[in-house]
Amino acid sequence: MGYVISVAMLIGIYSLLAVGFNLESGHAGLTNLGFVGVYAIGAYTTALLSLHGVPWPISTLAALAPSLFAAYLLGWATLHLTDDYFAIVTLGFAEAVQTSLTGVSAAGGVYGLVGVPTMFGRFPAAQQYLQVAFVLVVLAAIVVANAILIRSDYGGLLRAAKANVTAARALGKRTPALRRSALLIGAVPASLAGSIYASYIGYLSPAAFGSSLTFLIVAAVALGGNSITGTLLGATVFVGGSQAIQYMTSGGLSSNSALFAQLNVVVMGLVLLGIIRFRRFGVLPFREPSRLAE
Amino acid sequence: MTVSLLFTGIIMGCIIAQVAMGLTLIWGIDGFINVAQGAQLTAGAYFAYYFYARLGMSISVAATLTVLTTCAVVLGVYFVAVQPLGASSPTSKLLATLACHMVIISLVAIAWGSAVQTYGLPVQRDYEFHGLLVSRVEIAILVATGAVVAVMYMLIFRSRLGRRVRAVADRPELARVAGISVQRIEIYIWIINGVCCALAGVLLGAQAGVYPLMGWQLLLTACAAVVLGGIGNPFGAVVGGLIAGCAMATSTLWISPAYEVAVAFGVLAIALILRPKGLFTTATGW
Numbered sequence: 001m002g003y004v005i006s007v008a009m010l011i012g013i014y015s016l017l018a019v020g021f022n023l024e025s026g027h028a029g030l031t032n033l034g035f036v037g038v039y040a041i042g043a044y045t046t047a048l049l050s051l052h053g054v055p056w057p058i059s060t061l062a063a064l065a066p067s068l069f070a071a072y073l074l075g076w077a078t079l080h081l082t083d084d085y086f087a088i089v090t091l092g093f094a095e096a097v098q099t100s101l102t103g104v105s106a107a108g109g110v111y112g113l114v115g116v117p118t119m120f121g122r123f124p125a126a127q128q129y130l131q132v133a134f135v136l137v138v139l140a141a142i143v144v145a146n147a148i149l150i151r152s153d154y155g156g157l158l159r160a161a162k163a164n165v166t167a168a169r170a171l172g173k174r175t176p177a178l179r180r181s182a183l184l185i186g187a188v189p190a191s192l193a194g195s196i197y198a199s200y201i202g203y204l205s206p207a208a209f210g211s212s213l214t215f216l217i218v219a220a221v222a223l224g225g226n227s228i229t230g231t232l233l234g235a236t237v238f239v240g241g242s243q244a245i246q247y248m249t250s251g252g253l254s255s256n257s258a259l260f261a262q263l264n265v266v267v268m269g270l271v272l273l274g275i276i277r278f279r280r281f282g283v284l285p286f287r288e289p290s291r292l293a294e
Numbered sequence: 295m296t297v298s299l300l301f302t303g304i305i306m307g308c309i310i311a312q313v314a315m316g317l318t319l320i321w322g323i324d325g326f327i328n329v330a331q332g333a334q335l336t337a338g339a340y341f342a343y344y345f346y347a348r349l350g351m352s353i354s355v356a357a358t359l360t361v362l363t364t365c366a367v368v369l370g371v372y373f374v375a376v377q378p379l380g381a382s383s384p385t386s387k388l389l390a391t392l393a394c395h396m397v398i399i400s401l402v403a404i405a406w407g408s409a410v411q412t413y414g415l416p417v418q419r420d421y422e423f424h425g426l427l428v429s430r431v432e433i434a435i436l437v438a439t440g441a442v443v444a445v446m447y448m449l450i451f452r453s454r455l456g457r458r459v460r461a462v463a464d465r466p467e468l469a470r471v472a473g474i475s476v477q478r479i480e481i482y483i484w485i486i487n488g489v490c491c492a493l494a495g496v497l498l499g500a501q502a503g504v505y506p507l508m509g510w511q512l513l514l515t516a517c518a519a520v521v522l523g524g525i526g527n528p529f530g531a532v533v534g535g536l537i538a539g540c541a542m543a544t545s546t547l548w549i550s551p552a553y554e555v556a557v558a559f560g561v562l563a564i565a566l567i568l569r570p571k572g573l574f575t576t577a578t579g580w
Contacts, residue, residue: 031385031388031389077563077567078563081566083383083384083385084326084327084384084385084388085327085521085566087327087385087388088327088329088388088514088517088562089559089562089563089566091329091514092514092517092555092558092559092562092563093559095514095555095559096555096556096558096559096560098555099552099553099554099555099556100552100553100555100556102552103550103552103553109552211510212396215392215393215396218389218392219393222389258408259404262400262401262403262404263400263404265396265397265399265400266396266397266400266401266404268393268396269393269394269396269397269400270393270397272389272390272392272393273374273375273390273393273394273397276375276379276386276389276390276393277378277379277390280382280386
């Protein structure tokens with residue numbers, strides 16, 4: 001049971017990341033491969049504040065400030081770029097955040113931070129149930145907000161700007177502001193995911209914020225498609241799948257668990273290649289609401 | 295102190311330049327960023343490690359086999375992730391090569407482990423030039439980079455293939471109408487890129503050891519070099535690589551080496567803000 005809950009926790013946390021990335025890439029057309037950088041900033045801010053005695057709900061909310069500031073700066077530096085430049089520079093942002101963390105002694109350097117106070121620490125008996133309930137409530141709130149957003153006129157405008165920037169501008173839509181706002185809105189779930197991760201797992205090391213996490217989320221969103229159900233499905237399949245593999249291989253076959261983790265990445269890579277080639281819009285693509293279809 | 299740092303930067307810049315030359319050719323012809331470039335370099339470094347250090351082949355045989363196998367991997371990336379996508383958006387090709395990157399890196403880690411390994415080259419005394427210590431591997435890096443630049447120059451500006459490559463990079467439709475097989479040119483370019491990756495991988499492996507993420511960590515810098523030099527311009531990429539290498543090496547005078555990737559990111563961001571079309575762009579891009 002404890003194991004099922006820990007998988008549910010990870011699915012919840014990574015689904016938050018996936019929902020944020022889906023808004024940016026699937027709807028606003030911004031292939032922001034830097035969301036793990038925002039996630040790391042959220043996690044480290046929360047952990048540092050909590051280690052200095054700030055209660056975790058406050059440090060979770062407070063972490064939004066540096067995360068959103070980082071997303072704003074990233075947007076300022078990159079939004080004038082075209083698609084693939086944007087992707088590579090944002091990817092560079094995430095890499096720069098990760099490697100810089102190894103150099104910041106206040107963040108524990110390569111060793112990271114240990115002993116971060118965990119969520120609901122006052123209720124040891126029910127802690128894990130409360131944690132998973134909390135992450136699912138946050139996820140539900142974000143999903144509902146996101147569903148309303150992408151079905152609103154705002155979502156339609158984002159997709160219009162994605163489909164044809166020039167046409168959207170010619171119609172008087174302020175596309176730079178739209179794209180900037182999408183980057184900021186997408187940063188909110190990423191930062192929350194980082195905060196929850198920090199106060200769930202209790203220790204942070206830069207290794208947890210590398211390109212393989214970026215890849216996991218990108219593959220999940222590509223598999224699921226741009227609809228919210230698709231995004232959640234993709235995250236569940238990939239996170240649940242990789243955790244199940246780790247679980248099955250860690251009992252008795254522990255010497256092979258690293259091997260299976262690598263094999264798992266190979267499989268994800270092949271799935272992503274297949275999706276891009278044969279089913280470009282994922283398993284459950286987003287359907288434009290009829291109200292906006294015109 | 296500063297001289298030896300600059301020298302370190304030039305050595306780093308030479309390796310970046312080799313990766314960037316292949317990257318920029320593909321960027322210019324296929325119009326997308328090949329994220330698998332770093333993994334291709336890693337593959338080359340590990341093939342050399344396998345043939346030379348594990349199987350104990352002589353250097354020349356190991357080198358030949360390394361170039362051949364690396365080219366096979368690089369062509370694999372082309373035929374799996376690039377060619378079937380045809381004219382789809384650069385971003386989907388970028389994501390497809392990202393998938394290739396993850397697959398290659400994981401296969402390398404499965405085959406040879408994740409720990410840093412070395413070629414076990416015989417230890418030799420460094421040469422000394424006025425207080426600057428230069429190892430044999432560093433001399434090999436300088437010579438090889440010079441040779442690659444020279445061969446690339448002959449290939450691009452003095453051969454029939456090069457004329458067709460430049461035509462395709464300039465106006466693909468016109469080139470097609472003129473009877474050039476764009477597909478075949480692309481394959482040639484990917485093979486040239488494979489040789490660049492193999493060479494850079496072997497030299498970087500000899501200099502700093504092999505580990506699965508060795509190429510990934512160069513990718514960002516190589517992108518900065520490509521943008522600095524102007525996309526599609528291999529000689530610009532060499533200059534861009536040297537600038538990026540020296541910037542990263544001399545930055546350690548002021549800030550901790552832990553921020554090297556952040557410096558590379560800064561160089562890339564500044565390059566894109568100041569010279570989005572590169573330092574040496576002319577009307578034709580060459």
